[in-house]
Amino acid sequence: MSAQPRVLALIALPDATLEALRNHYGFDCTRDYRPDGSLPDGDDAASMLSTVRAVVTNGSTGLDEARMAALPALEIVCAFGAGYENVDTAAAARRGIVVTHAPGTNAATVADHAFGLMLALARGYAPLTEAVRRGQWPASRGARPTLTGAALGIVGMGRIGRLIATRxxxxxxxxxxxxxxxxxxAPGRYHASLVELAHASDFLVLACNGGPATRHLVDRAVLRALGPHGYVINVARGSVIDTSALLDALEAREIAGAGLDVIEDEPNAPPALLAHPDVLVTPHMAGRSPASWLAQRDALLASLAQHFGGERVERAVSVR
Structure with a gap:
């Protein structure tokens, strides 16, 4: 009987996924689990790395060419989730390494989270709770905007964008x-100009891909167009918003507020961002729910089984 393919995990994984990897691939958390994204080092590192045939990562941690080079037996890289922007797909293609992801497995959860941020910002859940705690019940009962009938702008009309539109x-x-x-x-009106979309929106939700093509897509001009009654919500990647421009726009009251599940340089959020009363920050967990974790586990196991079983990998990424 041939040995089980060795799997190396470079991200934190749910317990159910770790258990599944143990059962199917003999995964050993003391040897194969590197949730900080680093590769093993030390005297026996090269020997250990030479047996790795699969890597589990995600869009944020990725896998660059240098780390691939340290894995001579690598055959498949699996992104645990939809994003894979920091996996060097070109380097993988040159070596014949399959790259997979799990599109759609957490889309509904992300869409729900985006709406939660919109409601919480517009209705002022966090500052109003604090006001009540301070005994300011009567003074805090002013009118707040709501979502019904408001104008929503969505950046990225993919799976998540469409689910946000449905809601x-x-x-x-x-x-x-x-x-x-x-x-x-697609539902709604297409705007070729992001500035024009922002100008027409009360809520601007970012649900696009990350990576160089969308880095700082939302800049000061877009935020100014959104206006002093507009909110920006980011459930995409932190790089999509220019953080300095966002802080300046908040300070100048050019926008009403921001709901951010992702930030640049995670998890190091600027203190001014966290201190702002009209900003909500969640720790890059919009896509995390029991249901989405199970779906991502099943997608990961299916990709590994297909690859090592010599079958076509359904969720393989196409390299352009």
């Missing part, structure tokens, strides 16, 4: 969107 329709929101090109079957 928005339940609030009778008008919908606009921006992306590389319009979609004939």
């Amino acid at each position: 928005a329709q339940g609030f009778q929101m008008s919908i606009g969107y921006h992306g590389r090109a319009p979609h004939a079957d």
